[in-house]
Amino acid sequence: MKWRSLEESSPETDTRPLREILAERKKLIAKYVPPETQDIHARAVAELKEKHVAANILPVGAKAPEFKLPDHDGKIISSAALLAKGRLVLCFIRGRWCPFCVGQMEGMNLILPQIEQAGASLAAISPQTVKQSFFMHDQHKLRFPSLSDSGNEVARQFGLTYRVNDQQQAVYRRAFVNLPLANGDETWELPIPATYILDRDGTVLYASANEDYTERPELRDILDLVGAGKSTTSVVP
Numbered sequence: 001m002k003w004r005s006l007e008e009s010s011p012e013t014d015t016r017p018l019r020e021i022l023a024e025r026k027k028l029i030a031k032y033v034p035p036e037t038q039d040i041h042a043r044a045v046a047e048l049k050e051k052h053v054a055a056n057i058l059p060v061g062a063k064a065p066e067f068k069l070p071d072h073d074g075k076i077i078s079s080a081a082l083l084a085k086g087r088l089v090l091c092f093i094r095g096r097w098c099p100f101c102v103g104q105m106e107g108m109n110l111i112l113p114q115i116e117q118a119g120a121s122l123a124a125i126s127p128q129t130v131k132q133s134f135f136m137h138d139q140h141k142l143r144f145p146s147l148s149d150s151g152n153e154v155a156r157q158f159g160l161t162y163r164v165n166d167q168q169q170a171v172y173r174r175a176f177v178n179l180p181l182a183n184g185d186e187t188w189e190l191p192i193p194a195t196y197i198l199d200r201d202g203t204v205l206y207a208s209a210n211e212d213y214t215e216r217p218e219l220r221d222i223l224d225l226v227g228a229g230k231s232t233t234s235v236v237p
Contacts, residue, residue: 018107018219025099026214037171044168048211053192057159057209064090065157065200069147070130072137077123077145083200087120089225092160094196095212096136097177104216105113109142111219114137118227120197127152127191129184153189160209164188197225213219 029038048054058064068078082088093101093107105124108115115122123145126133133146152161164172164179169188172179180186195217197206208217208227 018216021103022100022105022214022216025055025103029099037197040113040167040171044165045212047165048162048192051162053160053162054194054209054211057194058157058196058204059206060204062204064196064198064204065154066202067149067154067157069125069149069154071145071147072130072133072142073085074130074167077147079198082121082123083198083202085119085121086200087118087205088196088198089115089120089122089124089222089226090196090198091124092155092158092191093124093126094190094193095126095179095182096132096139097182098213100216101126102136102140104193105136105142106140108222109140109228111142112143113222114223115226119225120226123147125149125191127155127183127189128184132182148185149191151187152189152191158194158196159190160191160194161189164190186211195222197222 016050064079066079068076071077079088089108091104093105095101108124110123112122117202123146124142124144125147127149128136129150130148133148136142138144149155155161169179178188179188181191192209192211193213194207196204196208199205210216
């Protein structure tokens with residue numbers, strides 16, 4: 001299945017809300033992925049929702065943990081250096097193999113100039129290796145750091161981590177989604193997708209997380225919040 005890049009889309013398509021772009025990908029999955037496979041993914045999401053994983057993330061008002069992580073080129077990037085520039089938008093994603101993560105990252109790439117105009121910066125964090133982060137950064141022409149969180153150490157401090165269940169592991173293996181290779185460990189652990197906005201002192205101004213990996217915050221909402229510096233939480237039940 002060929003996932004159309006936003007860079008390949010028409011200018012009119014580029015202006016669509018992110019939810020419409022992701023909905024298009026859901027339709028393709030519904031068309032091409034066997035129903036029994038879709039059911040396994042749906043049950044996995046339902047299990048996470050039953051555990052209320054998103055309700056226990058690092059909340060608005062908390063101080064985000066400091067971190068130092070390698071970017072897509074292996075250069076160590078610190079949260080302190082990023083926050084020294086102004087507010088920071090952090091996107092926790094699963095990896096380059098996830099079409100919904102790719103869609104979100106391409107969308108964030110398109111609004112990066114506006115984020116920077118608002119005096120903020122942007123970075124993505126995933127458990128994938130530096131090599132995989134480089135591939136993602138290069139393939140999708142990302143203009144912001146793609147940070148590798150080995151072992152999900154930072155994601156765990158934000159309360160985002162979970163272990164992929166056995167049924168979903170089998171599906172990924174059949175689809176050649178080799179998480180041990182992509183992430184460089186055997187844990188089969190991922191973060192639920194989350195987007196944070198941190199103030200210059202590391203205080204969480206905005207926190208959005210969802211156990212359903214097909215849902216992400218709207219780009220326009222992120223821009224509005226970065227510009228206004230408001231404090232708000234978005235956790236989908």
